[in-house]
Amino acid sequence: MLSEFDLIKRYFARHTKPDEHLALGIGDDCALLNITPGMQMAISSDMLVSGRHFFPDADPYLLGHKCLAVNLSDLAAMGAKPVGFTLAFSLPEANPAWLEKFSQGLFALADQHQCRLIGGDTTKGPLNICITIFGELPLSMALRRDAAQVGDDIWISGNLGDARLALAGYWRELELSPADQLQAATRMHQPTPRVALGIALRGIAHAALDISDGLVGDLGHILESSRVGASLAIDAMPAGPILQHFPPALRRQFTLSGGDDYELCFTAPAERRAEVVAAAASANTLVTRVGRIDAEPGLRFLDQHANPVCLSLQSFDHFTTP
Amino acid sequence: MLSEFDLIKRYFARHTKPDEHLALGIGDDCALLNITPGMQMAISSDMLVSGRHFFPDADPYLLGHKCLAVNLSDLAAMGAKPVGFTLAFSLPEANPAWLEKFSQGLFALADQHQCRLIGGDTTKGPLNICITIFGELPLSMALRRDAAQVGDDIWISGNLGDARLALAGYWRELELSPADQLQAATRMHQPTPRVALGIALRGIAHAALDISDGLVGDLGHILESSRVGASLAIDAMPAGPILQHFPPALRRQFTLSGGDDYELCFTAPAERRAEVVAAAASANTLVTRVGRIDAEPGLRFLDQHANPVCLSLQSFDHFTTP
Numbered sequence: 150m151l152s153e154f155d156l157i158k159r160y161f162a163r164h165t166k167p168d169e170h171l172a173l174g175i176g177d178d179c180a181l182l183n184i185t186p187g188m189q190m191a192i193s194s195d196m197l198v199s200g201r202h203f204f205p206d207a208d209p210y211l212l213g214h215k216c217l218a219v220n221l222s223d224l225a226a227m228g229a230k231p232v233g234f235t236l237a238f239s240l241p242e243a244n245p246a247w248l249e250k251f252s253q254g255l256f257a258l259a260d261q262h263q264c265r266l267i268g269g270d271t272t273k274g275p276l277n278i279c280i281t282i283f284g285e286l287p288l289s290m291a292l293r294r295d296a297a298q299v300g301d302d303i304w305i306s307g308n309l310g311d312a313r314l315a316l317a318g319y320w321r322e323l324e325l326s327p328a329d330q331l332q333a334a335t336r337m338h339q340p341t342p343r344v345a346l347g348i349a350l351r352g353i354a355h356a357a358l359d360i361s362d363g364l365v366g367d368l369g370h371i372l373e374s375s376r377v378g379a380s381l382a383i384d385a386m387p388a389g390p391i392l393q394h395f396p397p398a399l400r401r402q403f404t405l406s407g408g409d410d411y412e413l414c415f416t417a418p419a420e421r422r423a424e425v426v427a428a429a430a431s432a433n434t435l436v437t438r439v440g441r442i443d444a445e446p447g448l449r450f451l452d453q454h455a456n457p458v459c460l461s462l463q464s465f466d467h468f469t470t471p
Numbered sequence: 472m473l474s475e476f477d478l479i480k481r482y483f484a485r486h487t488k489p490d491e492h493l494a495l496g497i498g499d500d501c502a503l504l505n506i507t508p509g510m511q512m513a514i515s516s517d518m519l520v521s522g523r524h525f526f527p528d529a530d531p532y533l534l535g536h537k538c539l540a541v542n543l544s545d546l547a548a549m550g551a552k553p554v555g556f557t558l559a560f561s562l563p564e565a566n567p568a569w570l571e572k573f574s575q576g577l578f579a580l581a582d583q584h585q586c587r588l589i590g591g592d593t594t595k596g597p598l599n600i601c602i603t604i605f606g607e608l609p610l611s612m613a614l615r616r617d618a619a620q621v622g623d624d625i626w627i628s629g630n631l632g633d634a635r636l637a638l639a640g641y642w643r644e645l646e647l648s649p650a651d652q653l654q655a656a657t658r659m660h661q662p663t664p665r666v667a668l669g670i671a672l673r674g675i676a677h678a679a680l681d682i683s684d685g686l687v688g689d690l691g692h693i694l695e696s697s698r699v700g701a702s703l704a705i706d707a708m709p710a711g712p713i714l715q716h717f718p719p720a721l722r723r724q725f726t727l728s729g730g731d732d733y734e735l736c737f738t739a740p741a742e743r744r745a746e747v748v749a750a751a752a753s754a755n756t757l758v759t760r761v762g763r764i765d766a767e768p769g770l771r772f773l774d775q776h777a778n779p780v781c782l783s784l785q786s787f788d789h790f791t792t793p
Contacts, residue, residue: 172511176696177616178548178680179513179606184506189494191501192589194603196559198596226500237518237601267514270601274520277596279559281516281603284501294499358500374498 156243156271160252161236163266170232171265180267182233188285191229195219199276204319209247211338212278213254219361220282221262221342222411226359228292228351229284231264231344237281239274262344292350292357292415295374301355301416303379303440304425306346309364310400311389312337313407323399325391333391340411345432350415353424357415363406365448365462368414372448381405381440383460384453405450406462416442478565478593482574483558485588492554493587502589504555510607513551517541521598526641531569533660534600535576541683542604543584543664544733548681550614550673551606553586553666559603561596584666614672614679614737619697623677623738625762626747628668631686632722633711634659635729645721647713655713662733667754672737675746679737685728687770687784690736694770703727703762705782706775727772728784738764 162175172181184190197216199205217234224231236255240248259266264282315333318325325333343359350357356375360367364386372379384397386404393400417425422438429436443449450458484497494503506512519538521527539556546553558577562570581588586604637655640647647655665681672679678697682689686708694701706719708726715722739747744760751758765771772780 172610173613173615177613178545179515179551179613181549181613182512182514183610184512186508190504190506190512192504192557192605193501194557194559194591194601196561196592196594196599196601198561198594198599201561201594201596223500227503229501235514235516235603237516237603239518239520239523239599269516270518272518272520272523274523274599275597277518277520277561277599277601279516279518279592279599279601281557281559283514288494288505291495291499291501291503293495 156248160248161266161269163256171267175266175268180235182267182283184285187287189288191224191227191284191286191291192281193220193223194279194281195223196277196279205276208338209251210254213251214258214339216278216280217255217258218340218342219411220280221258221264221344222340222359222361224282224284225342225344225347226292226357226413227284227286228290228347228357229286230348231262232283232285233265233267234280234282236266236269236278238278239272240276241273286351290351292347292354294356294358294371297356297371297375297377297416297442298418299377299442299444300419301442302419302422302438303368303381303442304415304417304436305364305387305439306343306413306434306436307341308387308389308435309360309410309412310392310403310407312340312409313403314389314392314395329391333389336389337409340409342411343413343432343434346413346429346434349428349432350425353421353428354415354417357413360410360412360414361408363408363462364414365405369448371414371416378443378446378448379440380443380449380451383450383458385437385439387435387437401460402462405460478570482570483588483591485578493589497588497590504589504605506607509609511610513546513549513606513608513613514603515542515545516601516603517545518599518601527598530660531572532576535573536580536661538600538602539577539580539586540662540664541733542602543580543586543666544662544681546604546606547665547669548614548679548735549606549608550612550669550679551608552670553584554605554607555587555589556602556604558588558591558600560600561594562598563595608673612673614669614676616678616680616693617696619678619693619699619738619764620740621699621764621766622741623764624741624744624760625690625701625703625764626737626739626758627686627709627761628665628735628751628756628758629663630709630711630757631682631732631734632714632725632729634662634731635725636711636714651713655711658711659731662731664733665735665754665756668735668751668756671750671754672747675743675750676737676739679735682732682734682736683730685730685784686736687727691770693736693738700765700768700770701762702765702771702773704775705772705780707759707761709757709759723782724784727782
């Protein structure tokens with residue numbers, strides 16, 4: 150039986166060499182991190198529970214990717230550069246094959262973003278994975294939820310709805326071809342955190358967040374924090390490559406309230422459209438303009454002819470959604 | 472039914488006002504933290520699982536205390552000053568009575584140490600509580616595990632073994648009077664993190680850690696990291712007020728390998744004994760000298776006449792201990 154210390158040593162104790170940020174890595178009571186002078190820290194925690202956020206038999210490589218991706222996405226939404234993360238998890242058993250794949254998926258993404266695993270905790274229990282991530286950004290440059298201004302454009306990175314489509318396939322709400330199911334599922338299991346875009350938008354965008362519970366619900370947080378309203382061009386929503394082939398009603402539903410997209414939704418002054426497009430190009434990321442921030446409170450849906458549309462949508466909540 | 476947002480707002484969103492450290496608190500994708508210039512960050516994560524680290528029917532007030540106490544103890548063991556923490560947890564249900572008491576226990580200790588709750592995550596699932604804590608300390612002043620030097624004294628804060636005694640009572644390994652059981656259990660449920668002592672020992676102590684899995688196992692980490700050995704005066708161990716009344720063999724066993732003590736074990740040069748005692752007095756904390764760091768590898772037990780004693784002890788491991 151693998152002990153707790155062997156497990157950490159064998160699969161996770163890679164980032165122990167000091168560098169410009171990491172003064173002391175895994176193996177002491179705390180890790181020690183140096184922050185660049187003039188920068189502040191952005192910090193976020195996400196907990197993923199088996200049977201809730203992922204299937205109990207989820208591919209461990211993809212799970213390793215996703216656990217870190219959702220945290221990197223939070224840094225992206227603030228415009229922060231990743232520095233490091235802690236990993237705390239409970240496992241029913243120390244299964245070497247599972248641990249090896251999980252750590253490979255985790256480190257493949259971590260390395261891509263120079264984000265160091267600096268510490269954590271392992272214990273026995275129902276499968277639960279908690280990552281806390283640390284990034285840095287120049288003082289007063291964060292893309293906050295409360296910074297949207299009347300007249301701002303609303304933008305979306307990438308595309309929406311394919312993750313929700315994969316779920317509909319799993320749940321048998323819809324029949325998908327095996328190839329479509331696989332491609333949509335990849336989107337659900339391997340979200341792409343928009344880190345480069347978040348950094349490129351510093352000083353250009355006003356407000357930003359990442360879309361995890363569905364665009365409408367998440368945009369609502371920007372509207373509430375910024376005390377503004379918005380209009381959304383619901384047929385301008387960038388649907389995922391699989392969802393594009395489905396009827397308009399489903400496209401609307403899944404792009405607006407799908408969830409698990411991990412794209413950025415951000416606002417920027419209309420006069421800075423060219424800068425937004427240039428920032429997105431520099432980050433090699435597609436962006437689409439989908440609406441406008443209004444002074445009138447509430448969220449309005451407009452069709453392609455700018456006529457108001459009435460839609461009933463619900464965002465996901467861990468305690469009230471069945 | 473309480474929603475996730477209501478739950479956070481009602482019980483946990485206290486620390487949202489910006490101050491000298493907290494630039495942005497709960498409610499955005501990330502919290503933003505300012506670090507004092509010239510300081511580095513100490514970071515630690517602990518995950519507590521129901522049925523593993525605490526009884527499923529544990530008093531939520533005490534549980535709130537303990538979850539944060541074990542993390543503060545990690546900061547103490549580095550000599551770091553607490554700044555803030557994130558709280559991620561999964562709950563089987565959003566029970567208002569439980570949440571209210573849990574948050575009270577948590578914040579009572581947090582306020583005592585000016586340690587802000589800056590963010591986190593809540594989700595549905597088997598009860599699991601993960602705290603990541605952030606402290607700061609001057610560059611190169613951390614009390615690391617790899618810094619023990621031959622000739623150092625070995626010191627222990629407070630006393631050891633009463634938490635293990637409480638467990639023995641619960642498990643019916645021993646018969647304790649109700650009053651003794653209660654007092655010992657308080658020690659198990661409400662450990663006192665030695666934060667002030669850790670800070671006072673900066674520049675005086677060499678190595679330090681906190682004793683969570685039992686002194687012998689934990690001291691072993693200092694010996695291994697520092698590539699040294701040690702001798703322990705096993706009858707000099709400061710036994711807890713209840714354990715003191717039990718036979719010497721049990722006292723030895725529970726002080727040396729009890730676990731859940733959350734006292735500091737630290738090493739300091741023999742010529743600085745007076746400074747150690749003064750630092751402990753300034754932190755209002757008892758310290759006891761219990762051994763010496765040797766060049767010879769391994770750990771030796773000595774009785775009160777300095778004769779070698781053979782003892783068989785085992786430290787706790789989450790995956791190999793049944």
